[in-house]
Structures are given as structure tokens and as C-alpha cells.
Amino acid sequence: MTLCKRIIPCLDVDSNGRTVKGIKFQGLRDMGDPVEMAILYQAQGADELVFLDIGASHEDRKTMLDVVRRVADVLMIPFTVGGGISRLEHVQALLAAGADKVSINTAAVTNPDLIRQIAETCGRQCCVLAIDARQNKENPDTWQVLTHGGRKTTHLDALQWAQAAVVLGAGEILLTSWDQDGTRSGFDLPLTRTLAEALSVPVIASGGASGPQSFIDVFQNGAADAALAASIFHEGDWTVANLKAVLADAGITVRQG
Secondary structure, three states: OOOOEEEEEEEEEOOOOOEEEEEOOEEEEEEEOHHHHHHHHHHHOOOOEEEEEOOOOOOOOOOOHHHHHHHHHOOOOOEEEEOOOOOHHHHHHHHHOOOOEEEEOHHHHHOOHHHHHHHHHHOHHHEEEEEEEEEOOOOOOOEEEEEOOOOEEEEEEHHHHHHHHHHHOOOEEEEEEOOOOOOOOOOOHHHHHHHHHHOOOOEEEEOOOOOHHHHHHHHHOOOOOEEEEOHHHHOOOOOHHHHHHHHHHOOOOEOOO
């Protein structure tokens, strides 16, 4: 039985509680109210929704629980929340506020044991490791891990870090290509395929969605289990329903309705 490929809109939310979008994490533009957008994407047939408080780690604050509650109250689909999570207590508060899964990035790099704590206490299905990766110019077949919303470069290799995180208990990888983010030039297929083929957990491709062909490519050639997008949905180029119809015609198994 073939598992359905998931289509996941992403709401990047700033410190004002507004959905924003930029290019390579810069030049952020206001895109709307996250609650209204969550309702819209659920109605269009989104399989899941990801909410990322993009300034929380950089600004050294916790994720905005009030906005998370407002979004969770209108959703019936799985809801992942990330940004500013540095302790198990933060995870438990977000789950209590309505999140189904939490996404950790910077805190996991700083304290990898947090992955184990979340997996053992809340279940590994709740623990999503977010990896922001940039191509290593000295070795183009490898990618470096970025933290703090793409502001800091680490010496971690993205594949090695993902493998270590899965051993610790990460149940899913949210993989964002810094090089492609917001560019609408297509997903980073080599990056996605490298991790997806090496890991035993699902990989969500993120960064660069440009339309149906980019999704077809990342599912057929990038081996992704799911694909996340923001700009093409926020700006009305494609609805989730229209995108899924094209994917189904191309032979990609997606959940309809």
C-alpha cells in the first residue's frame, strides 16, 4: 500500500503574531492573520499545518501560546509548532495549547538530549527535528546546519546530524533548504534525496516550492514523504486542492477531499 504524500502549508509568524514570508529568511512581508489562514488551508484540503514562530529563538523568548491556542481551536488536522522551544516544559505547554507535534531546531543543536526527553515523555511521533541547511561551498555534496532562524552557521553536517537525531528519538525531519527558501526555484532535490534515502523516518521537504512540477519532482526524484510551502499558497498562486488535483493526475498519491 502506497502512503499518501502530504501537502503542508507553513505559517511563519513574527513577534506581532502575523504571518510573514521572505527570501532566505530575510525581507519579511506581512501575509495575514494566522487563524484566518489556518481556516482557509484546512478547507482547501491541507494534510497538516506547520506554525513557526520565526523570531522566538533569535529573540530568546518562548513561542506565543495565545496565537497557538487560537490556531489550534480552528483546526482538525495535525498541527506542528516550532520556535523558541528550549525545554521539555515548553513542549508540554504547547501540546496542552493544542499542538499535535513540536518542531525543534536551535535548542536541539545546543542540547541534543532535548530530543530524547521529548521522545520519551511525549512520544517520538511528537518530536520533529527541523534542519535549516545550506550547501557547503567547499564540498557541494554536503550541507551545513544553520540555527537561530538561519542567522548562525554551525559546523554540523546536515545528514550526520539528522542520523544522530533519529537515534535520539526524532520521529520526523523538517528539512529546509536555506539556498532555495522563498526563491520559487524548486525544492533542493539533492539535499532532500540525500537525507530521505538515508533515514528511517519521514522527511518533509521545505524551501523553494514553485508550483506543481516542483512537488512532483521532490516526490518522484527527491524521495520526500511530504512537502511544505508558504509563498505559493499565501499569495494565491495555487490552492492546496488545485495542487493536489495536478499531483493526482501526475500519478502522485495524495489524500483528496
